Amino acid sequence: MKYLSGMSCHRNQESSSSGHCLAVVLSRLANAVTPLWRLPYQEQLQVKYESQRKILQTLASRLEELGIDAQKPGGLCCPLQPVVPSPIINGYRNKSTFSVNRGPDGNPKTVGLYVGTGRERNIVCVKANHVENIPSKHKQVAQCYEEFICRSPLDSCILFHEGGHWRELVVRSSSCGHTMAIVTFHPQQLGQEALATQKDLLKEFFTCGPGAVCDLTSLYFQESTMTRCSHEQSPYQLLHGAPHIFEELLGLKFRISPDAFFQVNTAGAEVLYQVVGELSQATGDTVLLDICCGTGTIGLSLAHRVSKVIGVEVVEKAIEDAEWNAAFNGISNCEFHSGKAEAVLPQLLASWEDARPLVAVVNPSRAGLHYRVVRAIRNCRSIRRLLYISCKPEGEAMRNFLELCCPPDPRKKLTGEPFAPVLAIPFDMFPHTVHCELLLLFTR
Numbered sequence: 001m002k003y004l005s006g007m008s009c010h011r012n013q014e015s016s017s018s019g020h021c022l023a024v025v026l027s028r029l030a031n032a033v034t035p036l037w038r039l040p041y042q043e044q045l046q047v048k049y050e051s052q053r054k055i056l057q058t059l060a061s062r063l064e065e066l067g068i069d070a071q072k073p074g075g076l077c078c079p080l081q082p083v084v085p086s087p088i089i090n091g092y093r094n095k096s097t098f099s100v101n102r103g104p105d106g107n108p109k110t111v112g113l114y115v116g117t118g119r120e121r122n123i124v125c126v127k128a129n130h131v132e133n134i135p136s137k138h139k140q141v142a143q144c145y146e147e148f149i150c151r152s153p154l155d156s157c158i159l160f161h162e163g164g165h166w167r168e169l170v171v172r173s174s175s176c177g178h179t180m181a182i183v184t185f186h187p188q189q190l191g192q193e194a195l196a197t198q199k200d201l202l203k204e205f206f207t208c209g210p211g212a213v214c215d216l217t218s219l220y221f222q223e224s225t226m227t228r229c230s231h232e233q234s235p236y237q238l239l240h241g242a243p244h245i246f247e248e249l250l251g252l253k254f255r256i257s258p259d260a261f262f263q264v265n266t267a268g269a270e271v272l273y274q275v276v277g278e279l280s281q282a283t284g285d286t287v288l289l290d291i292c293c294g295t296g297t298i299g300l301s302l303a304h305r306v307s308k309v310i311g312v313e314v315v316e317k318a319i320e321d322a323e324w325n326a327a328f329n330g331i332s333n334c335e336f337h338s339g340k341a342e343a344v345l346p347q348l349l350a351s352w353e354d355a356r357p358l359v360a361v362v363n364p365s366r367a368g369l370h371y372r373v374v375r376a377i378r379n380c381r382s383i384r385r386l387l388y389i390s391c392k393p394e395g396e397a398m399r400n401f402l403e404l405c406c407p408p409d410p411r412k413k414l415t416g417e418p419f420a421p422v423l424a425i426p427f428d429m430f431p432h433t434v435h436c437e438l439l440l441l442f443t444r
Helices: 015-033 041-065 136-151 192-207 210-214 266-280 297-305 316-328 341-350 371-379 396-405
Strands: 095-101 110-115 124-126 166-173 179-185 218-223 237-241 245-249 252-256 287-291 308-313 334-338 358-362 383-390 420-427 437-443
Touching: 015 110, 015 124, 041 396, 041 420, 095 124, 095 136, 110 136, 136 166, 136 179, 136 192, 136 210, 179 192, 192 210, 192 218, 192 237, 245 266, 252 297, 252 316, 266 297, 266 358, 266 383, 266 420, 266 437, 287 297, 297 308, 297 316, 297 334, 308 316, 308 341, 316 334, 334 341, 341 371, 358 371, 371 396, 383 396, 396 420, 396 437
Parallel strands: 179 218, 287 308, 287 358, 308 334, 358 383
Antiparallel strands: 095 110, 095 166, 110 124, 166 179, 218 237, 245 252, 383 437, 420 437
8 A cells, every 4th residue: 555655655565664654644634724723722723824814904904905005913904803713613614525435454345534646646546434523424435435335236326437336425414413414426328227226226225225324315316427416417316205304593493405605513503603793784775785695594594684695606505495484484584585696686686776785795615706796796886895705815805805996997897896804803714714704794
């Protein structure tokens, strides 16, 4: 076995040497997935604080280049509060994605997480048993899935063009005790009868066989010939159980579909959303614009503070969940729009004549907001307060920050008054990793 340390472990070596090699690769997996796991938690928070401080310094410098006097004490663009700790430090993830590939022992049906790089040609799939941020339930489902595919005569699908079928596993869970498993399968040239047989075998394993110990609430199967595939491209097929799992957050109940976005740290999300509500300064006549709303968690949790919530989300199933969530929780002052934000939002705001205060909350993916979304926000005079939640503020979100704050530019159709950052609060939604969620408050 060849590991990333450059060590070679041969079959004729003593077991102690093999055990050492295994310890090395497990340590490397932990370092790759949770690089701060060796540090005491308070030190982790300090590391993250310094990282966010540098990001705000960079933003201040970039704004200075645009002719904006943005330097505040410490060279920051705005005050930075201490990192808000996560209420749960270990096993906090409510969603985990496991790959299927060759393991350290050469088993091509290992279910785990990748270590290594394609450039170095040393990628190996390692079981996630020792990873701190993944809950034991997810690890149990992954172990059972590996047992199932090892029993299967069908090969794992490592490279699409080389054949094989069994692919990644996604496990979602909730504080209500619900667990959803989603198995991705490459059909290759299999006919419908053969596919039906595999689905029956998978269902039998997790309901009557060894996998029954997982006590799955939902078991889904998706045939996919692409790296990532949405429900619209290839529907999720429910093999067993309920079509949704449910989560409770801030006294509300939320329905979650297989591909709907939900903050990966539920307890941390509660803390984040409470602060979002406070900073929004929403009153009884405020309209809250929830952009990239997912299943509606932010808007619905603040609905009691405002006169109306308008949510926009690209995932159609998430919008269905948001509408169900509103109805189930007896919330009637919300409306949700399905579609790309860059297509929906400009139409919503172009003719906005409502005299009520309008506050916007955006929570985009790592790709940030489309330029047309930023432009629509900038050019809507009613929006005086904007809360931007970013899991990667040093990435594409930085471009958004600059577009929101730069001087008016008719060439780019940015005619609205610029925003200014006034407060930054990092939230540790991902303990043991270098990442955190940054909440930036902009006003004008």
